[in-house]
Amino acid sequence: MYPATRRAFLRGAALGGAALIGGPALVTGGVRPARAAGATLAVYNGQHRPPVEALIAAFSAATGIDVSVRHGSSAQLASQLIEEGDHSPADLFWSEESPSLFALSEKGLLAPLQSDTLGAVPAEYSAKDGTWIGATARCRVVVYNKAAVDPKALPASVLDFASEAYADKVAFAPASGAFQQQIMAVMILKGRDTALAWLKGLKRYGRVYNSDSAAVEAVEGGDIPIALSNNYYWHALAREIGADDVQSAIYNIGHGDPGTLITVSGAGVLKTARNAEAAQRFVAYMVSAEGQAAIVGAIAEYPLRPGVVSPFPLTPFDTLDPAPVTPNQLGDAEAALALLREAELA
């Protein structure tokens, strides 16, 4: 009696298990390779999700093209694309930062973009060989807690934070791609030795956070007075909390110091893209007036297409007076990684 019911149970369980394994596979075409998905545009996305979701919704509505997205961090997806090589199911790579695009371009994985598309934004923010384009700009800033810091007393250079005067007062995220670009900017403008000394100073006197957003939250919560961050993390936080309740603020160093650095997010089309035409259309849409409005409505970044206005209270782009370093000069930022390792920060 007992074994018989148990056997019956097992049979049922085996059938149920098979159904559960097979069912979803049948419904979603599970065991079929993702790249056989036909006309759906496959995007690998390293950018924050709200702007990507906003743009895809607008793009699909305008063109009728379906888009499937694979989210991840930009550097991680770039590595994955390199690993995938010819077998990549991706059509398009949307990166949060230019070094990942630069690396793919160096490996010869990106196809040239259409010249009309490239012409929509100032040339200095895109690849020299036209294989990727900058869509929006973000800015390295200093975020400070209003109760703990008088902005007038903040230093004239980001290099000054790596000193005893700021012991345990500065939060930074060495693993973030944007911080690595900032290291590159310091190296380009001030030399390798200065950059290394700066990092060693930050390691000694600063406090390591896992991400810019964690650092900004720590400042908002009063855990630490100052953070080195991208501008939009603060805007996202201020939007979440409400502008009246927010305890922190943005400080722009300006006058060409690497503390104020413009970096770009952008996109490139894979040479192996199966939907190359749709991918090219997507990139063109990214830098169209409609597309740019959709993106900058969802994240506090600067539109690179002239004439588009962000709804966020951004510091005007032309008053930033940023470090004179372009995304092409930043390259793939590998030198920054070497410095991080040398300073024992990575």
Add this chain to the structure above:
Amino acid sequence: MSESFGDLAGVIATPRPRRGRRRRSLPPFLVLAALVPTVLIALPIIYVLIRSADAGWSGIAAELFRQRTLMLFWNTSVLTFSVTILALLIGVAGAWCTERSDLPGRALWRILFCLPLAMPAFVASFAWKSIGPAFQGMPGAILILSMESFPLVFLPVAAALRSMDPGPEEVSRSLGQGPRATFLKVIVPRALPAAGGGALLVTAHMLSEFGALSLLRVQTLTTAIFQQYELQFDNASAAVLSALLMLFCLPVAFGEIYLRGSQRRDKVGRSAVRSRRMAQLGVWTLPALAFFALIAVISLGVPFGRLGYWLLRGVSAGRGLEAIGPALWGSLSLAIPGTFVTTLVALPLVLVALRGGGRVARLAERLPYIVHGLPGLVVALALVYASIRLLPAVYQTRAVLFAAYAILFMPLAQSALRASAELVSPEMEDVARTLGRGAFAAFVSVTLPALAPGFGAGLALVALELMRELTATLILAPTGVATLATEVWSLTSDGAYAAAAPFAAALVLISGLPVYIFTLRTLDPRGRRVRKSRQRS
């Protein structure tokens, strides 16, 4: 009666030696089936070795002897050791009080001490971190992770205490041993395998924990491997750190063998449940109650309270709510089949090792325990590497993700299966064969049904782990498939806590079911029969 004495002597003197199993020839289908898990498990090990080799000997040495690697090694040791010890203390104390003392409200405390299992560590960490900076860093991480992991010790120990035959204890007392001596010489040795097994599970969790530690700003080998991967365009130093992490897992893998060797095996038909006298707590009642209340508040009150707070406030609340259905479906459609795949893949490995497959089989059976402490990331990278090169057609399909799940969580299924497989005598299958069944038919009709009771707890634990699995899912899931865990992760990393809260709440709720089954199965493995015998008495 004489058997009771025999039992007592065996228990008091030395742990009983393992019953030798006669070596017999293995059915070929079983050997073939055991190759599947062995090949799978070998993948991440080979991958780590290949990638480490890319760095060259000098590169490996340079990476190993950096100041930073020492720091990571130290942090990993401190965290793993402290959390394991704390979980062990809380779990054992809790189990003893709820099973062997007259503590008021034992049934309630038993439930409250199991519930933290439903709270993923990274959700709890987020809740604590949002209170203030004091909970970040190593002390905070040790506190929070101990609080979320002690049920892994509490449950098996409570089950062991409950199912222990009271005979040896009574005999020990009747022979003039005091309560303390009886506890130390009779109860402790028999609860040790359960406590040890739970502690090893906690250890393995700490070695591979990423989400919680990342939120709490604690750097361990695993978080550093992630950081390397985020930073890199080369994987070599992540690979060297992974190899180092695997060394950490060796004691876990072999500790499990040792504990199992000392385990007394149950006999199927034993009627163990008899009423026993509960220890009187006396003046210790109030302190004990305070202890239980404190643990409940820390392990449940704070995380659930913060989750509720974020559910109610924040501008991002309500954003992306329409994604909750697909994410729930994503979680279930990956976790449930993944659980069956993991268990099925583990089964031949257990059977081959149990039936004297020799040294190779025993090593193969150990390998999953070594890989178990690796972060999901490394396993995922290994599968990306292997599937693109060897089987591009399955890349980014569920098949690869299920393979990753099997590699990561096979030991959980193995332990549960092994416990019940040891109770099945191979002679039963021989009888079926003499009655004319083929090897495979005999296996399916005799051995498999007899294994079924062990499935429950193992399956539930694997399902629980799969529902909260994050990193392998992020990398390997088919494009466009999201789970509750990946949604919580991506929303919290964008700072949209209020938007993340409903997903986290849904994750905790659906984790409740496997927790319930796991708890029930562990505390009451033969539930039906016990109930029947109670009705009779």
